[in-house]
Amino acid sequence: QVQLVESGGGVEQAGASLRLSCKFSGGTVSSFSVVWFRQPPEKEREFVGAVNWDGGRSKYADSVKGRFTISKDNYANTVFLQMNSLTAEDTAVYYCAAARKWSYGLMTDPREWDYWGRGTQVTVSS
Numbered sequence: 715q716v717q718l719v720e721s722g723g724g725v726e727q728a729g730a731s732l733r734l735s736c737k738f739s740g741g742t743v744s745s746f747s748v749v750w751f752r753q754p755p756e757k758e759r760e761f762v763g764a765v766n767w768d769g770g771r772s773k774y775a776d777s778v779k780g781r782f783t784i785s786k787d788n789y790a791n792t793v794f795l796q797m798n799s800l801t802a803e804d805t806a807v808y809y810c811a812a813a814r815k816w817s818y819g820l821m822t823d824p825r826e827w828d829y830w831g832r833g834t835q836v837t838v839s840s
Contacts, residue, residue, distance in 0.1 A: 716738065716829045717829070719736070720734060724835075724836070726839070727839055728800060729800065730800050731798045736795070736831060738791045748793045749763070750762040751811065752836075765784045767816065772784060777803070782798070802838050804838050805837050806836060807833040808836055809831055811830045813826065
């Protein structure tokens with residue numbers, strides 16, 4: 715059974731950087747497209763960014779474009795979300811999810827993703 719575990723969250727000041735990890739088990743990360751969602755306090759879950767199985771294609775929300783980058787480490791079987799220039803608006807619980815498909819038009823819909831981690835909290839103080 716495929717399992718995902720996020721880590722790396724914490725409390726940072728505005729302008730800082732943080733790297734989140736999403737560790738795969740029960741499957742190889744190179745076989746999956748991977749997405750990051752986040753859920754700010756009292757708001758719905760929102761799309762952050764996604765990368766396809768070989769890392770050759772990606773898509774990011776406008777709010778994080780140019781600041782956040784998703785990368786894969788096949789050896790470590792882990793996906794990373796590098797977050798730079800953090801702002802208070804980035805405060806949220808961050809979730810990674812995976813699927814054995816790449817649906818460019820539907821990837822922002824959480825229902826399109828099959829495997830989910832439990833999330834990691836990121837808090838940015840202004």
